[in-house]
Amino acid sequence: MIAMLFGALDQTIVGTAMPRIVGELGGLGLMAWLTTAYMLTSTVVVPIAGKLADLIGRKVVYVTGLVIFIGASALCGMAQGMTELIVFRALQGVGGGIMMPMAMIIIGDIFTGKERAKWQGVFGGLFGLSSVIGPQVGGWLVDSLNWRWVFYINLPVGVLATILIAMALPKHKAPGKVVFDIPGMATMIVGVVSLLLALTFGGVDYPWGSWQIIGLFALAVVSLAAFGVIESRAKEPILPIRLFKNRVFSSINAVGFLMSVGMFGAIMFVPLFMQGIVGVSASASGTVMTPLMITMIITSIIGGQIVYKIGVRVQIMIGMIVMAGGFILLTNMGMETTKLGASGIMVVLGVGMGLVMPILTLALQDSFPKSELGVVTSSSQFFRSIGGTFGMTVLGAIMNHQSSKLLTQDLAPVLSKMPDQSGMVADMASKIHSDPQSLYSMLLSPEALAKLPKEFIDAVSPILKSSMVTALHSVFWLGFVFVLLGAAMTLLIGRIKLSERKKGENKLQEASVH
Numbered sequence: 001m002i003a004m005l006f007g008a009l010d011q012t013i014v015g016t017a018m019p020r021i022v023g024e025l026g027g028l029g030l031m032a033w034l035t036t037a038y039m040l041t042s043t044v045v046v047p048i049a050g051k052l053a054d055l056i057g058r059k060v061v062y063v064t065g066l067v068i069f070i071g072a073s074a075l076c077g078m079a080q081g082m083t084e085l086i087v088f089r090a091l092q093g094v095g096g097g098i099m100m101p102m103a104m105i106i107i108g109d110i111f112t113g114k115e116r117a118k119w120q121g122v123f124g125g126l127f128g129l130s131s132v133i134g135p136q137v138g139g140w141l142v143d144s145l146n147w148r149w150v151f152y153i154n155l156p157v158g159v160l161a162t163i164l165i166a167m168a169l170p171k172h173k174a175p176g177k178v179v180f181d182i183p184g185m186a187t188m189i190v191g192v193v194s195l196l197l198a199l200t201f202g203g204v205d206y207p208w209g210s211w212q213i214i215g216l217f218a219l220a221v222v223s224l225a226a227f228g229v230i231e232s233r234a235k236e237p238i239l240p241i242r243l244f245k246n247r248v249f250s251s252i253n254a255v256g257f258l259m260s261v262g263m264f265g266a267i268m269f270v271p272l273f274m275q276g277i278v279g280v281s282a283s284a285s286g287t288v289m290t291p292l293m294i295t296m297i298i299t300s301i302i303g304g305q306i307v308y309k310i311g312v313r314v315q316i317m318i319g320m321i322v323m324a325g326g327f328i329l330l331t332n333m334g335m336e337t338t339k340l341g342a343s344g345i346m347v348v349l350g351v352g353m354g355l356v357m358p359i360l361t362l363a364l365q366d367s368f369p370k371s372e373l374g375v376v377t378s379s380s381q382f383f384r385s386i387g388g389t390f391g392m393t394v395l396g397a398i399m400n401h402q403s404s405k406l407l408t409q410d411l412a413p414v415l416s417k418m419p420d421q422s423g424m425v426a427d428m429a430s431k432i433h434s435d436p437q438s439l440y441s442m443l444l445s446p447e448a449l450a451k452l453p454k455e456f457i458d459a460v461s462p463i464l465k466s467s468m469v470t471a472l473h474s475v476f477w478l479g480f481v482f483v484l485l486g487a488a489m490t491l492l493i494g495r496i497k498l499s500e501r502k503k504g505e506n507k508l509q510e511a512s513v514h
Contacts, residue, residue, distance in 0.1 A: 001126065003066060003161035004103040006154055007096050010073075011038075012134025017147040024147070027082030035202055037086050041093030042100070043385045044192045049098040050105065050378025051238045054371060055178050058106055059169040065098025066162040073154035103379035106169070108365040108373045114308060117362050121304030124358040125297035183230045184238045191223030199393040203400060225426050239379065241373075248367045249376065251492040253383040255316060256360045258486030260387030260395070262479040263353060264325060267292075268392060269399070272332070273472050274342060276440050277335055277465055288339055292346035292353075299354025304362070312363045312496045319355030320487035326352055327480035331473050335465060338505075360384075363496050391482070395475045402471040403436035411439075411463045418456070428460075429470055440468050 014034065022031050053061045072092035079085035107119050141149045155485050198216035206212045231237040243249045267289070274280050274288050307315045326349035333342065364376045431439055 001103075001123070003062075003099060003156060003165060004123060005126050005130060006157045006161065007069065007099045008098065008130035009134050009137065010069075010092070010154060012130055013138035013141075013150055013153075015135065015138065016140055017142050017150045020142050020147040021085070022082075025079070025082045025085065030086060032080045033086045034089055037090040037413070038093035038096065039200075039385075039389070040193055040196055041090045042097035043196060043382065043389070044189050045094050045097035046101050046378050046382045046385065047188070047239050047375070050101050050374040050376075050382075051181070051236070053102060053105055053378075054372035055180075055236060057171065058102060058109065058374075059166070059171060060096060062102040062106070062169065063162060063166050064164065065095050065102065066158055067095075068092075069099060070155060070158040070162065073151045073158065075147040077151035092138075101374075101381050104361050104381070105374050105377045108361075108377060109370070114305070116365065117306075117307055117358070118301070120358040120362050121300040121302070121354075123298040124354075124361075127215075129293070129297060165246060168507045179236045181230070181236055181238050182448035184227060184234055187223050187227040187230055188238060191220050191227055194223060195384075196221035196389055199389050202393065203397050208397075218453025239375065243372075243376070243379070246367075247378070247492060247494055248363065248496060251489050251494075252360050252363055253379060254489045255320070255356070255486045255493075256380055256384045257387035257390075258482050258489065259320065259323070259353070259356055260384040261391030262327065262483035262486070263349075264388045264391040264395070268476050269395065269472055270342065270346070272440075273333060273468075274339070275338075276468050277333075277472075278337055278342070279340070288342045289346060291343045292350040295347045295350025296354040296357070299351050300358050303355045304358055307359055307362070311495045312359055313490055315359055316356050316363075317487055317490040319359075320483055320490060321352075322355065323349055323352030324480055324483045324487060327476050327483060330476040331480070345484060364492070367496060391479075395478060398478055399471050399475050400436055402474045403440075403467055404433055406467040406470055407436055407439065407463070408433045409458065410467060414459055414463060418459070437440045439464060 018031060018034065021034070038399055049061055049065065072088050072095055073089040076085055076092060079088055103123055104120065107116060107123060111119050137151055137153075141147075141153060147402050194216045198213050198220060202208050202213045203214075228241060231239060232241045271289060280288070303315060303319070310318075326345055329345045329348060333345070361377060361380050364380055365373060368376045412432055414430060415425050428439060
């Protein structure tokens, strides 16, 4: 729990320190890479870590991940330039990507039956808790000490976690000669990194039709196709292709992918709505998101218990339908929406997510033998991570497309009639097509608005708000579609009978899948 909490915290704590980091090290144009570098390495290493855990044991893989994470955290804190910090963040992502699935894998080893369900819920709730307290802890460290302590704080906690895990986890005896799937690792890394880079930069740094993005997608397709061929022939494949023939494996991971697309839609765009339309501060918009995380924690724990009464398929479907209902409520938010009203919608979404998230891992672990626990557990996190990136990209592209269309229709005619002061009007007109979302930044900064002529604000601000509301409604409707598709996918899961055993029993009873 200690290792998982501080690993999850690092994903939310760093964002608060970004402005101070840029202020000291410079490199504003590289700031996004602090997040992108970590995301790339942590995502791609997850399935590799899961497979290695099955081959050489949980202990050596977990401790290795912790040591890499701790060492990289120390290097991040000592970084003297932005490029240096980005490289160390990428290394930190390797450690984080090893650590995250290991906790869930070990729960699957130690606990079975109802106890496993309970602890999967508790550990799933830790992710939600990190989202709530991470920004606050990061802000306090930056204000009280400096941004480097956002990384140094990992050192004492990480050392404690490493010692406890090294002492407590049993050693693993390798069954004869261990074979590593090096070609599979190489092609998967190239394929996944290319795909994530294309999704991250497409439509933002480069047009979707540019040679850079098309080239990345082409490289991803070729590499992943080669990965599929290699895995079908490898003795110890990283992600066995035969698993995809298993209905439970394919449908559960499809639900996780689709849920993550919708979940990131809410997490990304609700604060934008609250700040731009309702007019609350950044900290107040974070407060609106808190009920989602708290409800998700509570429901995750409760969901781990009630799943034995209603069944996996029914609970996942209920959770996805509740999430879909939350998205319908999001599409009804408008300029008159209050913080309390938005918080109520977050509670609905939190209930849906809490019912689904821990059960996905639980169902996979109870549907496969212990020898494959690592690879199937890590696959769940891997596909959810890919889904989150895909969701941010697709929903962001919809936001841009709708914004450009609406602003061309409503704002461009108004700007054409205005006298141009210092090129401001011409600059705004050009951004309608090139970067429509940047125009909304005016609504997020009261200080910037105060510097503009009142006549200009009165003419432009209502159009920006109206366009933003309509564009965000399109985003929420698309999120609703993805979540509804996830609900439909639950019909393919089949009936999973969860084991009722308690801990302490040696032989793993494989679940019955009909």
